[in-house]
Amino acid sequence: MTTARSHLGACEIDGVLYAVGGFAGGANLFTSVEAYDPETDTWTTRSPMPTPVMDPGVGVVAGRLYVVGGAAAGGVPLAAVQSYDPATDLWSLETDLPSARYGLGCVVVNGILYAVGGENGSGKLATVDAFDRATATWSSRTPMPTPRSRLGTAAVHGRALAVGGSPGNGTYTSIVEAYDPATDAWTTQTSMPTARNLMGVAAMNGRLHVVGGYNSGGGPLTIVEAYDFASDSWTTEIAMPTARYGLACAVVDDTLYAVGGTIDDASNHFATVEALTTCIEPCGEWITRAAMPTARSHLGACEIDGVLYAVGGFAGGANLFTTVETYDPATDTWTTRSPMPTPCMDPGVAVVDGILYVVGGAASGGVPIATVQAYDPATDLWSLETDLPSARYGLGCAVVNGILYAVGGENGSGKLATLDAYDRSVGTWTSRSSMPTPRSRLGAATLHGLVYSVGGSPGNGTYTANLEAYDPATDSWTTLASMPTPRNLMGVGVIDGQLHVVGGYNSASGPLATAEVYAAASNSWVTELAMTTARYGLACAAVDGTLYAVGGTIDDATTHFAAVEAYTPCNEGCGQWTDLGFALAGTAGEPQLLGSGSLEANSSGRLQLSSARPSTTAFMIVGLSQLNAPFKNGVLVPLPFLVLPIGTSPSGTVSLPFVFPAGVPTGFEFFLQTWIPDAQAVKSFAASNAIRGLTP
DSSP: OOSOOBSOEEEEETTEEEEEOOBOSTTOBOOOEEEEETTTTEEEEEOOOSSOOBSOEEEEETTEEEEEOOEEGGGEEOOOEEEEETTTTEEEEEOOOSSOOBSOEEEEETTEEEEEOOBOSSSBOOOEEEEETTTTEEEEEOOOSSOOBSOEEEEETTEEEEEOOBOBTTBOOOOEEEEETTTTEEEEEOOOSSOOBSOEEEEETTEEEEEOOEETTTEEBOOEEEEETTTTEEEEOOOOSSOBBSOEEEEETTEEEEEOOBSSSSSOBOOOEEEEOOOOSSOSSEEEEOOOSSOOBSOEEEEETTEEEEEOOBOSTTOBOOOEEEEETTTTEEEEEOOOSSOOBSOEEEEETTEEEEEOOEEGGGEEOOOEEEEETTTTEEEEEOOOSSOOBSOEEEEETTEEEEEOOBOSSOBOOOEEEEETTTTEEEEEOOOSSOOBSOEEEEETTEEEEEOOBOBTTBOOOOEEEEETTTTEEEEEOOOSSOOBSOEEEEETTEEEEEOOEETTTEEOOOEEEEETTTTEEEEEOOOSSOOBSOEEEEETTEEEEEOOBSSSSSOBOOOEEEEOOOOTTTOEEEEEEOOBOBTTBSOEEEEEEOOSTTOEEEEEEESOOSSSEEEEEEEEEEEEEEETTEEEEEEEEEEEEEEOOTTSOEEEEEEOOTTOOTTOEEEEEEEEEOTTSGGGEEEOOEEEEEOO
C-alpha cells in the first residue's frame, strides 16, 4: 500500500481490492482510500472518505462500498455510514447506525448489510442491525449470543459468521457463532483453535479464513486457520510471513490478500501486502455431482450466497418450465423452491443485491417476452419488475456496480445488438451503446468491471467466436481476441478473474464438450479439459471457485439432461494433485488416498488414507515414473523408488503432514500409492488409488 496503517477496512469490488481508513498511532486517523489491481500489482489513490475512522465495519452491496461506524480520534465511537461508488469515485452519507460503535463486523447476505457486535465506549455489544439499501433503513435483529468487539465476520453459505474478538476484561475469545437471516437465529459452531482479536477475516472457496490478529499469549500472530461450515471443522493453513494485528483481508479472484496492520499500535504500522492462494481438491478435472431433479435445457443459472440456482428451461415441444431448483455444494443436494410466475426458455439471468433476475426469454412457440421476474431467496417469493423496453430471448445478462445489463438476443424478426441497463433502485431501463456484433444465444459475464459478450448466433445459421467488452464508465465497446471455437448456447462463468466458456453448439461439430478460458490480462485464450458430456443449451455458474455446468441437450427434441458436472481450475502456485484410480478393495472397501495442499517449496500439505484395514502396517509406494504393472491382481501404478511403512489407525486411516522440499524443478511429477496386507482382499493385499503430484 502507499499508506502504512492498521485498524483499516478492506473489500473487493469487480476484481479490485479497496483499503479504507485506519490509524498510524496517536490521533493519526485516515480518510485514505487506495485501490489495488492484482492484474498489474499496482495501487491507485481514490477519493478520500468524508470522515476519518479506525476499526469500522466494511461491506459491499450492489457494487457500493459501505464504511459503517468506527472510532474517531480519541476512540470516540461513530454512527456515521459512508458509502462509495467506484464508478464515479464519489462518497455519500447514508442513514446512521441506530447507535454509535466501533470494532464491529459487517457482512452482506442476500443484499442486506448486517452490522454485528462492537463496542460503544461503555462495554462490548451483542447488537445486530440490518441495513436495507432499497429503503435506506436499519432494523434490529436477534443479538449475538456472545457480546464482543474487534471480531471478524464473513458470509459463508448464506450465513453470517462471527468469529473471535474481545469479550472484555482483556480477554480474547475463539468462539464462532453463525446467524441465519432466514430464521433470525444464531447457532454456536466449533470454536477456532486460536483465540484472538483484530485479525483479518475473509471467505474463500466456501471456507472462512482467519489471518493474524492478537492475543495475550502470543502477541501479534502469523497464524492462519480455515473453517469449513459443512463439516463444522477447522484446519491450520500456511502461516503469514509477517506477524501483525489490526490488518484487513479481502479475496480477489480466489486469492486472499492481507493488508496493513501493526505490532504495537504506537509506531510500527505496515504497508505490507501478502497473498495466499489455496488449492481446492480435486482440481483440473470434471467431477459428476448430484443431478438436477428436473432434466431440462435452455435454462438459466446463477449463484447467491454459496448456492446455485437453476431456473426455467425447456424439455421439447411446448414443455417450458417455471421450475426453480437450488444446489448446495456443501451437501451435494438439490432443493425445489417456489416456481416462477411465467415459464420461459433462453432468458437472461443475473443477481443484483441478492435478488435473482430472470429477464425476457421465450414463451411457448418461441414467442419473445419482455417480462422481468425477480426472486428473493430470503422469502422464497417472486415479484414482477419493470418490463424490458422490447421483448427478446437468447439475450445475455451481467451486473456491474449494481446495474443489470441486458445484451443482444433476438425478437422474432432478427438478431439484436441492443444493450439496456436496469437500475433496481428506481425501477427503470436505459438504453446504452449497442454491441458491435448483433447476435443471440450468446454468453455474457462480468469481469473486472466490464461486461463481456462472447460467441452466439449472428444469423443465417452461422456461429461467431467474437468477444466484445463493454465499459459502463465510458459507454463504449472494445473488440477483443476471438474465442478459438465459434459456438452458441454455451455455458459461461468467471473463476479466478478468467472467463470460462463451456459446451455449446456449432454446425461443424454439433453439441460440444469443449472448454476454453479467456485471460483479460493477456487478451488470450487457452483450451482446458473438456466436459465429460457434450451438450448445448446448458447453464453455468461459479460457486466458491468451482464452475458448475447444469442441464442441456443434444437434439432439442427428446434428449434433455439433468446432468451436473463441476470443474475446479488448479490455481497457479499450488501445483496439482491428480487421482489416477486403480484401487483394489479390502476389508473396508476400496482404500482412498488423497493429496492436498500446495506443492510449492517449503509449503505444507497432507497425505490422507481412508477405508484401509485398521491397526496394521501399510506400505506407501513412491515412484518418479508411472509403471502401471499387474501386481497381486491389481495395478501397481508407481515404479517403486521408495517403499515406506506406515501404521493405520483403529479406524483404518492415516494422516501424514509434510512440508514440500525446496529445489524441486517446475513440472516435476511423482506418483504415490498405498498397498495394505489384508486377508479379505484378492491375493491378500488391498491397494489405494494412485495419485500423481505435479509441481507448479
